[in-house]
Amino acid sequence: MVVDRRAEDQQLTALMIAYQKGDMDAFTGLYNALKRPLIRYLWTFVRNQTMAEDLLQETFLQLHRARQTYTPPRPVRPWIYAITRHVALMHLRSMRRRKEVLPAEDLPEVPVPPEMDQLADRATVQRLLSTLPREAQEVLILHHLLGMSFEEVGAIVGIAPGTAKVRAHRALKKVREQMIEEGA
Amino acid sequence: MSLDSIPNGLREAIESDLQPVRPLHPAWVRTMLAVAILAVVLAFVLAKASLRPDIDQLPMWLSWGCSILQLALGILLIVLALREAVPGEGIPGGAVRIAALTALAVQILVGVATSIYSPAITMPGSGITPGIGCFKYESAMALPTFVVTMWLVFRALPLRAPTAGLLGGAGATVASDAVIHLLCPMSNLSHVLVWHTGAVIVFMTVGWVAGMTWERLRWHRTS
Numbered sequence: 001m002v003v004d005r006r007a008e009d010q011q012l013t014a015l016m017i018a019y020q021k022g023d024m025d026a027f028t029g030l031y032n033a034l035k036r037p038l039i040r041y042l043w044t045f046v047r048n049q050t051m052a053e054d055l056l057q058e059t060f061l062q063l064h065r066a067r068q069t070y071t072p073p074r075p076v077r078p079w080i081y082a083i084t085r086h087v088a089l090m091h092l093r094s095m096r097r098r099k100e101v102l103p104a105e106d107l108p109e110v111p112v113p114p115e116m117d118q119l120a121d122r123a124t125v126q127r128l129l130s131t132l133p134r135e136a137q138e139v140l141i142l143h144h145l146l147g148m149s150f151e152e153v154g155a156i157v158g159i160a161p162g163t164a165k166v167r168a169h170r171a172l173k174k175v176r177e178q179m180i181e182e183g184a
Numbered sequence: 185m186s187l188d189s190i191p192n193g194l195r196e197a198i199e200s201d202l203q204p205v206r207p208l209h210p211a212w213v214r215t216m217l218a219v220a221i222l223a224v225v226l227a228f229v230l231a232k233a234s235l236r237p238d239i240d241q242l243p244m245w246l247s248w249g250c251s252i253l254q255l256a257l258g259i260l261l262i263v264l265a266l267r268e269a270v271p272g273e274g275i276p277g278g279a280v281r282i283a284a285l286t287a288l289a290v291q292i293l294v295g296v297a298t299s300i301y302s303p304a305i306t307m308p309g310s311g312i313t314p315g316i317g318c319f320k321y322e323s324a325m326a327l328p329t330f331v332v333t334m335w336l337v338f339r340a341l342p343l344r345a346p347t348a349g350l351l352g353g354a355g356a357t358v359a360s361d362a363v364i365h366l367l368c369p370m371s372n373l374s375h376v377l378v379w380h381t382g383a384v385i386v387f388m389t390v391g392w393v394a395g396m397t398w399e400r401l402r403w404h405r406t407s
Contacts, residue, residue, distance in 0.1 A: 022204040031190050057194045064198050066341040068205040069270050078272035086271070086343040090403045158344065160276040 005147060008033075012076040020067055030076075031060060037146050038084055044137050045088035047130070059087045077148065078155040085138075085156060124182075128175045136171035143168045211266040211273070214336050218262050222329040222356075226363045229325060236369045238302040246301055250294045251362040257290055258359025262333050265351035265391075269340035280347055284388065287354040291361055291384055295376030302371040314370060315379040322357065322364050322383040330356035330387060338398050345395035345402070353391025357384040 012033060018026035035056060042052040042059070062083050070079050129137055135157075142153045143164070153164040190198075208214070239247055264283055267273045275283075333352040342348040361380055368380070 020205050020207060022202050024199060024202055027198055027202075028190060057191055060194055061197060062341075064201070066271065069208050069341045071207045071210060071270070074272075079270075080272075082271035082274065082343055083341070086403075154276060155272045155274065158274045158277055160278060163276070163278075 009075050009077070013073050016067075016070055016076045017072050020070065020072075027064075034080060038080070041081065041084060041138075041141065041146065042088055044134060044141055045085075045092060051091075055084075055087055055091055058091075059084045062087055075152065078152045081142070081148075081152075081156040124179070125175070128178050131178070132171050132174060136167055136174070139164050139167040140171040140175075144172070208270065208340055211263055211270065214266050215259065215263045218266075218329055218333045218336065218356075219259055221332045222258075222359050225325055225328055226360070229363055229367070233367050235366055238369070238371065239366065242298065242301050246294070246297055247366060250290075250297070251366055254290060254294065254362035254365065255359050257287060258355045258357075258362065261287055261351050261355030261358060262329075265333055265348045265355060266336055266340070268344060268348040268351060269337040269342040271341055271343055274344060274347075280351065284350060284354055287358045288381065288384060291358060291381055292377065294365060295373055295380065298365070298371050299373040299376070311370070311372070311375055315375055318364065318368055318370070318375070318379045319383050321367075322360055322380060323387070325360040325363065326356040326383070326387055329359060330391070334391065334394055337395075342395065342398075345399040346392045347395065349391030349393070349395030349398075350388045351391070353387035353389070354384060357387040 012030065015026045015029045015033070019030060038059060039049075039052050039056055042055045043049065046052055046055065059080075063080060066083065070076065129140065132140065139153055139157065142148045142156060143150060148156070150161040150164045150168070153159075153168075154161040157164065159167075243249075261283060264275055264280070268275060268280075330353060333356055334349065337345070337348045337352055361384065364380060368375075370376075
């Protein structure tokens with residue numbers, strides 16, 4: 001599936017501008033456009049579908065409270081993903097304080113981009129991805145799965161684009177090595 | 185929960201508070217407000233106070249040159265703090281460390297260079313009283329800019345609020361030290377390191393703690 005990133009970004013920007021003007025339909029459009037990739041991203045933090053869905057609601061509430069901090073015509077996705085990441089990290093911090101552990105579940109159904117599809121079957125890729133450290137997994141997913149540039153990944157995670165590139169490269173290398181070890 | 189439609193609770197929360205909002209101005213525009221406050225304070229102090237007695241003995245690069253450098257660095261730190269306050273515009277952690285260390289290093293190096301070029305001027309006694317005076321003076325000058333910067337930071341959504349606070353505190357005090365450097369008659373290094381660099385460190389710490397406190401209050405609902 002080929003996705004026109006520029007058209008998608010322009011559409012998100014238009015929706016965000018309308019949402020800032022008080023248009024509920026624009027909020028619905030944003031929610032529908034972003035819910036699945038955001039769930040996928042949130043899953044990398046909590047590894048639990050139900051909790052990821054709960055955090056998706058919290059993320060959209062936080063987006064709503066901070067909607068004035070989006071400045072058009074900047075890309076919408078780094079802004080939204082940075083907030084999403086923070087919601088997830090705050091939740092993890094709170095869980096650590098309460099010493100809670102959630103049962104890990106399978107990945108939700110999400111499109112796997114061609115680069116990842118070429119490595120092995122989807123189940124294998126997803127299983128190997130889940131064995132990576134969270135920081136590596138996060139960068140890999142943002143870039144390879146969700147199609148972000150390394151500049152965008154750096155802005156979301158709070159690291160330099162070069163660092164994001166190195167992390168993604170190392171993570172991918174590790175996945176490949178594991179596949180060779182397993183003879184996948 | 186189905187992902188096909190917006191959950192009722194979320195929809196109701198959004199619909200109940202859907203008034204139009206005005207997007208935040210870019211960081212450089214918001215910085216102008218903090219810089220305007222800074223300019224008023226520094227101009228007032230420069231107009232009222234007399235310059236250090238050894239100002240003519242210091243080379244131009246060390247007196248006015250270093251002041252301009254510190255001022256520019258202070259404003260840059262405020263820009264970084266305000267950028268840090270907007271999601272997706274945060275600066276990399278390494279750049280934050282470099283910025284904070286540069287702020288301290290420049291302040292210390294200016295003090296060292298001044299003590300080399302003008303080593304004779306010291307105050308009688310232990311230096312605690314004039315030191316406290318300098319600290320209070322520098323803090324009073326930095327406070328308005330610091331408060332405005334923190335207000336601008338917390339009006340946005342800093343995802344690393346302690347970092348934004350630290351940068352804001354550093355920016356306000358380094359910019360104020362640009363003028364203090366032209367006024368303070370004491371050039372011995374211990375005075376500069378303890379009272380002037382101390383003020384920078386104190387404001388950085390206050391900014392960090394303010395950020396932590398804001399973060400706890402802001403994200404309390406999430407946890």
